Amino acid sequence: MADTTIKVDPDTRDRLMVLARERGMTMRDLLTELAGATPTREELRKRYEATKTYCETHFGVTLTDDDHDRAEQAWKDLEAGRPVDSL
Known part of the structure; x- marks a missing residue:
């Protein structure tokens, strides 16, 4: 090498x-x-899609883009030490 x-x-x-x-x-x-x-951005995207499909298939939950955006904001708030409203 x-x-x-x-x-x-x-x-x-x-x-x-x-x-x-x-x-x-x-x-x-x-x-x-x-x-x-x-992980790369592409690997994260694939992981997200696989997780979304799994949730829809096994739990009957349909995740929307709005759900994704709200969850992302919740993580940002947690990391910044801000209070998080329920999702």
Whole structure:
């Protein structure tokens, strides 16, 4: 496997090194793990469609675009520490 250099600022490099050490792995392994565990937008879209189809098939629930938008807003509010109204 050919190596590639990734340029990051020193603070980011140092943080990656600490994270790798805490996990008992190399920075290369940490970055490989991160890249493998982080879905692309296309993978997220496919996951959403599969979940929507599953809910419709197994639970008889039809999810609308409005339902999706409300759920997305609820997650944003939770992440920001804002109160969330019931969905």
